[in-house]
Amino acid sequence: MSLDTLENNLRLRLKGDVRRREPMARHTTYRIGGPAELFITCDTMTDLIEAASLCDAEGVERITVGKGSNLLVSDAGYPGAIITLGNEFKAHRVQGAEIEAGAACILAFLVRDAYSRGLGGMEFAVGIPGTVGGAIAMNAGTGDDWIGAVVSSVTVYVPGVGLQRLRPHELAWEYRSSGLPPGAIVVETTVQLQEADRESIRKTMDASLERRKRTQPIGAPSAGSVFRNPPGDSAGRLIESAGLKGTRLGGARISEVHANFIVNEGGATAADVLGLVRKAQLTVRDTHGIQLTPEIQLLGAFE
Ligand SMILES: Cc1cc2nc3c(=O)[nH]c(=O)nc-3n(C[C@H](O)[C@H](O)[C@H](O)COP(=O)(O)OP(=O)(O)OC[C@H]3O[C@@H](n4cnc5c(N)ncnc54)[C@H](O)[C@@H]3O)c2cc1C
Numbered sequence: 001m002s003l004d005t006l007e008n009n010l011r012l013r014l015k016g017d018v019r020r021r022e023p024m025a026r027h028t029t030y031r032i033g034g035p036a037e038l039f040i041t042c043d044t045m046t047d048l049i050e051a052a053s054l055c056d057a058e059g060v061e062r063i064t065v066g067k068g069s070n071l072l073v074s075d076a077g078y079p080g081a082i083i084t085l086g087n088e089f090k091a092h093r094v095q096g097a098e099i100e101a102g103a104a105c106i107l108a109f110l111v112r113d114a115y116s117r118g119l120g121g122m123e124f125a126v127g128i129p130g131t132v133g134g135a136i137a138m139n140a141g142t143g144d145d146w147i148g149a150v151v152s153s154v155t156v157y158v159p160g161v162g163l164q165r166l167r168p169h170e171l172a173w174e175y176r177s178s179g180l181p182p183g184a185i186v187v188e189t190t191v192q193l194q195e196a197d198r199e200s201i202r203k204t205m206d207a208s209l210e211r212r213k214r215t216q217p218i219g220a221p222s223a224g225s226v227f228r229n230p231p232g233d234s235a236g237r238l239i240e241s242a243g244l245k246g247t248r249l250g251g252a253r254i255s256e257v258h259a260n261f262i263v264n265e266g267g268a269t270a271a272d273v274l275g276l277v278r279k280a281q282l283t284v285r286d287t288h289g290i291q292l293t294p295e296i297q298l299l300g301a302f303e
Pocket residue numbers: 029063064065066067068069070071085103127128129130131132133134135136137138139140141142184185186187222223224225297
């Protein structure tokens with residue numbers, strides 16, 4: 001079956017939107033990325049099951065993404081299907097101190113809602129863009145706290161297996177990784193919070209936002225920290241002390257504000273960003289003997 005036939009079948013069977021050769025620059029915070037051959041919005045669980053099984057039956061590579069705030073998509077685009085979750089996956093429900101949120105729920109919404117109900121535990125996530133699904137996949141957080149620590153269950157859809165409700169101990173939470181089963185698509189998550197004083201939640205969040213404003217290039221398109229911090233050190237410190245702050249390639253620059261951010265100053269390509277990623281890796285390895293590992297997820301073909 002050709003991609004055209006797959007596209008037609010998806011259009012016939014899905015409630016959600018199906019697009020062909022959709023520029024990924026529209027779906028990433030970097031505002032970079034060539035076209036995805038297919039860009040599928042699954043509005044319901046039935047859509048998701050149909051989309052995954054149609055792609056798999058045709059051997060078309062697929063990946064699920066959230067808001068693209070941790071992605072660097074190749075200038076050549078993505079040769080398969082990008083699946084994103086829509087309407088039904090945006091819902092959230094509160095029961096006591098537990099909040100159940102669909103994977104497409106915006107993380108910032110969850111943070112705000114917890115605060116407004118006087119529920120503490122999500123303060124660490126203030127200022128982190130993206131969806132609940134992306135946060136689970138990345139175990140998003142700060143140096144000290146991450147989402148895995150407040151999760152009481154994660155529901156995943158594993159194509160060919162079905163829906164699974166996983167308890168936190170069934171996942172391998174680590175710094176910026178949750179050890180999801182291979183191919184698992186997060187569809188829902190429950191976080192267990194505690195009643196807390198709203199004023200103290202607000203103070204913690206304000207302090208955290210203030211720190212971000214002071215130390216990060218807020219406003220410039222980026223995907224947040226480019227590299228994971230190596231144990232006991234900070235990638236930003238290593239890059240800065242290797243003399244790379246402000247280094248520019250095409251439209252991309254190693255931020256003057258925080259050396260672990262590479263920002264798109266206008267018209268940057270994925271190749272520009274990757275060129276700076278490689279330069280930082282080589283220079284830090286030569287200067288400090290440390291191999292930096294990217295935290296951003298690369299999608300599509302890179303040379
Ligand atoms: C300005 C800025 C600041 C940031 N600060 C932080 C920070 O402090 N801490 C931090 O941890 N991160 C930070 N990030 C990075 C990013 O926001 C997080 O990693 C975020 O959790 C990604 O969510 P997303 O929905 O955008 O996921 P995407 O970027 O769309 O995807 C990220 C990964 O998750 C996978 N994924 C997404 N949804 C699903 C799903 N439903 N099921 C299975 N896999 C899925 C994707 O395949 C991909 O591998 C920052 C980014 C920016 C731009």
